[in-house]
Amino acid sequence: MRRATLSLTAFTILISACSQDTYDPSHDYFSFANTDQFVTRHIDLDLTVDFSAEQLHGNAILHMDRIDPSATEVILDTRGLHISGIHVAVADGSMVPAEFGLGEDDAIEGTPLIISLPADFSPGSEFRMKIDYRTGPDASALQWLPPELTAGGKHPFIFTQSQAIHARSWIPLQDTPAVRITYSAIIHTPRELLAVMSANNDPLTPRTGEYHFDMPQPIPSYLVALAVGNIFFVPLGDQTGVYTEPEVLDAAAFEFSGTQDMLDIASELFGDYQWGRYDLLVLPPSFPYGGMENPRLSFITPSLLAGDHSLVSVIAHELAHSWSGNLVTNATWRDQWLNEGTTSYLESRLMEVLYSKDRVDEERVLGYEELMLNIETIDPVWQALAPQLDSGDPDSFQGTIHYHKGQLLLEYLEHAFGRESFDKFIGAYFEDFAFATITSEKFLDYLDENLLQVHQGKVSRSQVETWLYEPGLPSDAPVPTSATLEQAAAMALAWSQGELVLNEIPTGSWSPQAMRHFINSLPAELSDDELGQLDQALGLSVAGNAEIGRTWFIQVAKRQYQAAYENLEKHLNRYGRTRLVAPVYRALAENGSDLELAREMFARARGKYHPLTIASISRALQPASD
Numbered sequence: 001m002r003r004a005t006l007s008l009t010a011f012t013i014l015i016s017a018c019s020q021d022t023y024d025p026s027h028d029y030f031s032f033a034n035t036d037q038f039v040t041r042h043i044d045l046d047l048t049v050d051f052s053a054e055q056l057h058g059n060a061i062l063h064m065d066r067i068d069p070s071a072t073e074v075i076l077d078t079r080g081l082h083i084s085g086i087h088v089a090v091a092d093g094s095m096v097p098a099e100f101g102l103g104e105d106d107a108i109e110g111t112p113l114i115i116s117l118p119a120d121f122s123p124g125s126e127f128r129m130k131i132d133y134r135t136g137p138d139a140s141a142l143q144w145l146p147p148e149l150t151a152g153g154k155h156p157f158i159f160t161q162s163q164a165i166h167a168r169s170w171i172p173l174q175d176t177p178a179v180r181i182t183y184s185a186i187i188h189t190p191r192e193l194l195a196v197m198s199a200n201n202d203p204l205t206p207r208t209g210e211y212h213f214d215m216p217q218p219i220p221s222y223l224v225a226l227a228v229g230n231i232f233f234v235p236l237g238d239q240t241g242v243y244t245e246p247e248v249l250d251a252a253a254f255e256f257s258g259t260q261d262m263l264d265i266a267s268e269l270f271g272d273y274q275w276g277r278y279d280l281l282v283l284p285p286s287f288p289y290g291g292m293e294n295p296r297l298s299f300i301t302p303s304l305l306a307g308d309h310s311l312v313s314v315i316a317h318e319l320a321h322s323w324s325g326n327l328v329t330n331a332t333w334r335d336q337w338l339n340e341g342t343t344s345y346l347e348s349r350l351m352e353v354l355y356s357k358d359r360v361d362e363e364r365v366l367g368y369e370e371l372m373l374n375i376e377t378i379d380p381v382w383q384a385l386a387p388q389l390d391s392g393d394p395d396s397f398q399g400t401i402h403y404h405k406g407q408l409l410l411e412y413l414e415h416a417f418g419r420e421s422f423d424k425f426i427g428a429y430f431e432d433f434a435f436a437t438i439t440s441e442k443f444l445d446y447l448d449e450n451l452l453q454v455h456q457g458k459v460s461r462s463q464v465e466t467w468l469y470e471p472g473l474p475s476d477a478p479v480p481t482s483a484t485l486e487q488a489a490a491m492a493l494a495w496s497q498g499e500l501v502l503n504e505i506p507t508g509s510w511s512p513q514a515m516r517h518f519i520n521s522l523p524a525e526l527s528d529d530e531l532g533q534l535d536q537a538l539g540l541s542v543a544g545n546a547e548i549g550r551t552w553f554i555q556v557a558k559r560q561y562q563a564a565y566e567n568l569e570k571h572l573n574r575y576g577r578t579r580l581v582a583p584v585y586r587a588l589a590e591n592g593s594d595l596e597l598a599r600e601m602f603a604r605a606r607g608k609y610h611p612l613t614i615a616s617i618s619r620a621l622q623p624a625s626d
């Protein structure tokens with residue numbers, strides 16, 4: 001996933017650290033499933049997409065292994081599902097009804113589904129269990145969009161977002177990254193619409209209203225994904241292409257035209273691409289994230305369509321997840337840095353080959369600045385890469401720590417051991433743990449054995465433990481620098497001191513990153529008049545680049561520059577990606593006078609946002625004392 005929520009601030013209020021003695025890092029505290037007794041190997045889905053009822057209904061057949069011969073009860077994760085019947089295959093191959101019941105509801109984790117195996121149950125190496133069900137009205141993975149919230153405005157659209165623990169709201173299953181499954185699916189839709197999944201999409205499939213999918217590689221449940229809408233396809237290369245609504249198709253094909261090159265380079269750098277095709281699905285604006293790395297088919301925000309390829313680092317990020325995350329997966333949400341930190345590192349390696357070291361350094365500096373701001377505000381307990389996470393909402397447990405501190409750890413190791421040795425290590429890591437899930441501790445052991453001990457005297461195990469278990473950054477952590485960003489910052493200062501006039505600033509040759517840094521480097525004491533001159537000269541309020549808009553409107557809100565509030569509200573209505581809107585609301589709420597205004601703007605835009613985005617903004621708009 002690419003940069004989700006704001007920070008861990010709210011999270012620290014929600015969860016409590018548990019005691020040192022009882023915490024088990026290999027246990028998933030966010031699933032009810034008894035995976036020590038039963039493990040799912042494969043799921044067959046047969047689901048009908050009913051737009052008028054806003055419901056998926058049909059069945060899931062789970063192919064399971066009983067690994068504890070004495071176990072007689074299967075516990076699955078659900079949230080809001082209505083279960084109408086469960087059948088289990090018995091010794092003679094027939095399916096017999098099984099008794100089942102729901103356990104106690106939990107606001108975050110949902111409801112355990114407890115199934116008693118029939119008396120004549122006789123498992124072979126694998127047994128089948130068929131669950132008939134339909135989804136509930138508040139299924140947290142599903143966003144049902146009416147036609148007016150799509151680009152075309154004529155057809156409804158639905159997409160899933162299963163990470164972190166939302167797959168259970170549309171499929172009854174063992175919803176933990178510790179279990180990997182293959183799946184097949186038959187999806188019934190209105191005839192004029194197309195369904196796509198994180199599976200073997202056939203770009204030439206005829207529109208019949210019945211679509212068949214197969215995902216032959218085992219994936220964790222959070223990567224099971226579905227979208228249905230007025231979707232069309234354009235190829236970008238032999239293995240790559242883009243799906244989206246026809247109104248957006250040309251812009252998307254132009255913006256992401258480099259995807260095949262990216263895939264070829266990534267395969268050279270990180271090892272063979274294991275997933276067959278790599279396609280993109282560009283979603284309507286309410287998609288809450290920059291991208292979601294659903295295998296074979298990354299889900300992408302339309303806010304990347306800047307018209308100049310300037311935001312394609314998000315594509316590099318999602319593609320890199322094909323190795324870190326999708327191939328080698330974090331065992332639990334507490335180990336998320338293994339997915340996100342490693343992916344951020346791979347993203348910058350890819351961008352360095354595709355663009356330049358300068359561009360990568362710019363991104364690294366901006367990421368570092370976000371990280372340092374985050375470290376100032378969050379509880380030290382959550383500044384460790386691998387803290388003791390046993391309760392709360394894993395969606396809130398996402399922030400710059402996993403992404404940027406994780407990336408810095410890998411950069412630190414690369415510097416210490418040299419790129420050649422480190423690349424060898426990373427390649428072997430992806431090979432040795434392909435299609436496996438691992439904990440931070442397993443990573444540490446592997447690192448120790450295969451890098452630290454092979455080249456002794458460079459980095460000790462306890463130095464790496466400091467990164468994993470201690471707050472802040474170690475004193476010898478790398479500090480990114482960028483000459484171009486330093487120049488932009490110097491010019492911001494020079495202009496504010498009257499030493500430069502606006503038309504002497506070479507913004508035409510600047511990257512969007514340099515422009516963002518320029519905006520962030522403006523001194524606090526600028527008059528409205530000066531901000532107005534700047535806005536007019538640089539076109540900040542009407543920037544086509546969503547990240548420049550984000551950076552500018554955060555400053556607009558902080559500085560209470562009311563002349564730009566109308567455009568600020570337009571920004572909040574144009575984008576649905578959490579990263580682009582939630583910090584602007586937060587800046588308004590915290591500027592000392594605009595909390596009410598922020599709430600009014602939120603009330604007006606709320607209908608366009610995804611529930612995850614709504615949750616994030618709601619946290620930002622709580623009174624400070626909450």
Ligand SMILES: [Zn+2]
Nearest residue numbers: 001002340343
């Ligand atoms: Zn990611």
